[in-house]
Amino acid sequence: MSRELQGGILMLVGIVTLRVSWGTTYLNYVKEGMRPWLLLSGAVLLVLGLLAVIDAVRGRGDEDDPQDSEGESEGEPGDGHVHAHGGPRTAWLLLLPVFTLFVVAPPALGAYSASRDVTNSVAAPQLLPPLPPGDPVPMYLSDYVTRAVWEKGVSLEGRTVTVTGFVLPTQQGWQLARLQILCCAADAFTSKAQPTNLPAGFARPPADTWVTVTGHWVPGGGTESGTAIPLLEVESIVEIEQPVNPYD
């Protein structure tokens, strides 16, 4: 692989990284804190790639180009690189994530991943501070699960909460679910709650529909277990657009 081709690939990776992190697409894949690093890496790759291409266009007589014959001179003793010196063929693979991001920009993980996660996990069950005053209290679904399951609902008693999640179809009906990521979508955890007392005539929305539920905790979903699914008695439910950051 020649150096200007390497430069071209570097530029493409840089451009797609900038594009993804310029807007909000990157939030489907990684946490918000990664953004400055992504922008910086994208810029660095773009510049490095551009310089490599400029090198090749300007002067091809200097010392950086005897690599092309390298693949054929493999028999020389003492210099038997498996890959050609300029770059390995595997570098072509860098185009795979580039095109995937450019063309389809895969959506945030949703009901399909949640349905494969048999546990109702929160990253680290821990004691949460008391709820702020005023009802309803907006909270993450993962916090709701922690409070209901790992604190046995103590802090939720008598309070009204607002939680947002997507529709996860189940055999009996549906659950409210949302994923939580630690670093990237490869390590997603699922939080789930079981809505009860739905308004009469309320039909189950299609999978992955985002909803905001206002309601209150009722006992009966089980406590202190990685598979307990807390109940959430619905007072009102509205369909919404997918939040900018789809993860908790």
Place this chain on the structure above:
Amino acid sequence: MSGAVSETKRGWRLTGLEALLGLTAVVVIGQRWLVDSFTSPALQTGATIFVSIFVQALPFLVLGVLLSAAIAAFVPPTLLARALPRNRSAAVPVAGACGILLPGCECASVPVAGSLMARGVAPAAALTFLLSAPAINPIVLVSTFVAFPGQPQMVLARLVASFATAVIMGWLWLRFGRPEWLRMPSRTHLQGSTSWHTFRLTATHDFVHAGGFLVIGALAAAVFNVAMPPQWIDAMSANPLLAILAMATLAVLLSICSEADAFVASSFTSFSLTARLAFLVVGPMVDLKLISMQTGVFGRAFAVRFAPTTFVVAVVLSILVGGWLLT
């Protein structure tokens, strides 16, 4: 894509770039069709996980590549050779400790170890450096710290187990290694006309090397994540010893860059911390891309002996250190 690859092999200079432009055009034109056929939830989930691992790893990879290029361009190699003790047994742990100072992923450390040998550093010391540098450098340790929130003992365990494995391998080479197994490498093609030029050449070279293999790793991890039934993974993770061997083998097969592997390891939440430690210790030292690179740089006689031995030593050390620090 395979057609384009064979074209670049025999074609003249611009063919590769033309293939790249052509491929880009085809993808842009076929965009509508590609999007329409992209509806299966399993495929979407796999694609999301694939690009997520790639996007997450990218800044770490860029940082590592820039640092290793800076060292290649601005630090004279003779400095390193002179810094090592004369006594070879003592030089091994010192070289291993130097790995902490020289950040770069395994793809960069293979040629660096080669150039160290070429400059007169004892092979045992250079090989210890080869194993330790990608496993215990600051970027890898920081990304391990980030990937295992609330479990800083994972960073310590990784440092201890990796360092011990690298040093033991160096001493094994001193005791049993033979010079004729090694073939001396050269890395002259990355010498630019100026330091800045060398810096750019090395950075570009290291990025395309590591990046391509990162894609393979992310793809394999995504396929593993989607195709493998959850119960099957749980079955492997239930037996402690089987879990450790499974994760160690997976590290070899996935060939993930050491700057990103902690994020992948942390996603295998059903496995014990010791099993995931084995993944982190084995991965930067033995994997498919390293074996092929070692074959290329040091010769086959070297790789067939060195890689399996490293695997065994790394697994044993992971079990010992995991039992000590992670329970």
